[in-house]
Amino acid sequence: MTYKFQFRPYRRRFVRSLTTNHGKWDIREGIILRLTDESGKVGWGEIAPISWFGSETLEQALDFCRQLPEEITDEIIFSIPDKLPACQFGFESAQEWGSGKCGVGSEANIITPNFSLLTPNSLFYSALLPAGEAALNQWETLWQKGYHTFKWKIGVDAIAHELEIFESLIQTLPAFTKLRLDANGGLSYDEANLWLRTCDNFKANPELPLEIEFIEQPLPVEQFQQMLELSMSYETAIALDESVAALEQLAACYQQGWRGIFVIKPGIVGSPSRLRKFCQQHQIDTVFSSVFETAIGRLAALQLAAELSRNNRAIGFGIDHFFEQEETWFQTLWNDF
Ligand code: MG
Numbered sequence: 001m002t003y004k005f006q007f008r009p010y011r012r013r014f015v016r017s018l019t020t021n022h023g024k025w026d027i028r029e030g031i032i033l034r035l036t037d038e039s040g041k042v043g044w045g046e047i048a049p050i051s052w053f054g055s056e057t058l059e060q061a062l063d064f065c066r067q068l069p070e071e072i073t074d075e076i077i078f079s080i081p082d083k084l085p086a087c088q089f090g091f092e093s094a095q096e097w098g099s100g101k102c103g104v105g106s107e108a109n110i111i112t113p114n115f116s117l118l119t120p121n122s123l124f125y126s127a128l129l130p131a132g133e134a135a136l137n138q139w140e141t142l143w144q145k146g147y148h149t150f151k152w153k154i155g156v157d158a159i160a161h162e163l164e165i166f167e168s169l170i171q172t173l174p175a176f177t178k179l180r181l182d183a184n185g186g187l188s189y190d191e192a193n194l195w196l197r198t199c200d201n202f203k204a205n206p207e208l209p210l211e212i213e214f215i216e217q218p219l220p221v222e223q224f225q226q227m228l229e230l231s232m233s234y235e236t237a238i239a240l241d242e243s244v245a246a247l248e249q250l251a252a253c254y255q256q257g258w259r260g261i262f263v264i265k266p267g268i269v270g271s272p273s274r275l276r277k278f279c280q281q282h283q284i285d286t287v288f289s290s291v292f293e294t295a296i297g298r299l300a301a302l303q304l305a306a307e308l309s310r311n312n313r314a315i316g317f318g319i320d321h322f323f324e325q326e327e328t329w330f331q332t333l334w335n336d337f
Contacts, residue, residue, distance in 0.1 A: 003035035003043075003098070005072045007065045008333055009058075012294065028292050029058050031065060032333060035072070035094045043098025046297030047090035048267045053291075054245035055086045055268040078273070085246050085270035092272045093300035125149070126180060126314040131156045133165055139173060149178040149213070149314035154195065155186030163198060170202060175209035178314065182216040185242050189226055192218040199236040213313075214261055217241040224253065231260045239263050239287060246270055247278065254282060263316070264308075266301035267291035279308045289316035295330070 011029050018025040030048040037043075047065075051057040056064075064087050068076065077091045127147035129135035135152050142150065152169065154162050166181075173179065187195065192215075199212045214237040219227050221243045231238045239261035244250040247270040250262055264286050269275055279286060288305035290298070298317065305315045 001037055002071050002073050003037050003095070005033065005035055005068055005070060007031050007033040009062060010294070010333055012329065014292070018292070025292075028294075030293065030297075031058075031061055031090065032294070032296055032330075033065070033090055033094055034334075035091075035098050037098055041098045041100075043094040043096070044296045045090040045092075045094025045097065045300070046267070046293050047086045048291050048293040048297050049086040050265075050268055050291050053242070053265070053268060054249075056084045060084065061087050061090075078271075080271075082246070082248060082270060086268050088271040089267055089269070089300070090297070093297070096272070097300065124314055126151050126178075126316045128153075128316075132162075136165065136168055136172065139169070143174065143177075148176060149180065151180040151182055151216075151316065153184065154181045154215075155183040155191070155218075159187075159191050159194065163194075166198070170208065170210070173210050177210040178213045179210060180213050180216060180239075182241070183218045185217045185220040187218045189219065189223070192226075192230055196230060196234040196236050196238075200234050203235055212236060214239045216263065217243065224256065224258075228257055231258070237261055241289075244269075247275055251278060254284065259285075261285045261287055261313075263287045263289050264304075265289050265291050266304045267293050267297050272300070272304055275304065276308065283310070285311055285313075287313045287316060 009029070009031050011027055013027050014025065028048070030046055033045045033047065035043045035045070047061045049055040049058055049061055061084065064084055074095065077095050080088045080091060125147065126149040127142045129142070129150050129152045130138055131153045139150060150173075156162070169179070181195065183192070195215060195218065199215065202208055202212055216239045218230065218238060224243060227238060227240070227243070237260055240253060240258060241263035244253055244262050245265065245268060250264070250269070253262070262284050264275070266272065266275070266288065268291055286308060288301065288309060290301065293301065302315070302317070309315065
């Protein structure tokens with residue numbers, strides 16, 4: 001199959017800026033691409049790199065798009081090198097969308113994508129609580145919006161202080177809440193042990209009606225062996241995130257014995273077809289998560305999440321952070337084509 005290939009770089013300002021351990025993030029930049037096959041069917045894709053998390057840079061993705069001919073083939077799409085994981089995701093998902101293989105895509109095989117298919121159901125999503133004490137005042141608003149799974153960042157402040165806040169949070173959150181703690185690799189080995197011990201103690205308390213679902217990436221990527229050891233020493237589950245940013249890393253962790261949870265960011269993990277194959281073959285326990293892509297990338301990412309999620313884990317698409325006016329924005333981006 002050959003496709004007419006077109007692309008548009010974009011820049012979008014977040015409704016509120018995101019603070020990560022890599023600093024403040026105000027503008028999401030990426031590329032929207034469109035493939036039109038010989039019969040006129042259109043498929044949309046998005047390249048949304050996060051280079052500080054391990055993907056290619058926007059510039060590298062743009063260079064790749066610019067050097068491609070106006071007509072491309074399946075062979076080109078399925079042989080994009082592993083050093084361009086966000087491109088692999090963007091092109092393959094556009095190809096799937098156009099071919100109607102993708103469930104959401106088949107409905108939207110028209111000139112403009114159908115955004116109404118994205119009506120979010122907060123029950124299936126995890127909501128990010130603000131860091132520190134602010135979490136104590138904000139969970140209620142999110143709970144009222146229907147969120148039952150929350151994520152709270154740890155390793156941001158002194159551990160003694162965070163443990164105090166955690167204690168209050170645990171006492172106030174309603175029954176059936178699930179709580180995830182994300183350290184972003186920011187704990188020391190001793191601190192990780194202390195957090196895991198604390199969570200295990202809570203787990204052992206039958207009067208506590210909520211669930212501490214997992215601790216995410218307690219230690220830096222280089223300390224895989226220590227995380228593996230921790231995952232076998234405590235009841236509380238550990239999820240790898242930074243350690244498994246790309247499919248090759250994910251496979252390497254699995255090969256080295258990781259049987260805990262894998263956080264998958266479809267937008268930067270690489271080829272969707274190879275991801276599918278890997279997840280189905282090894283039946284790994286996954287949590288899907290956003291890279292703050294637009295609705296185009298989100299459709300493809302949520303499709304993968306729906307296919308490959310197991311164990312009823314909420315997906316981390318922090319929909320409260322999303323950009324406003326998606327449909328209008330998209331029309332404007334594409335109108336001058
Ligand atoms: Mg994380």
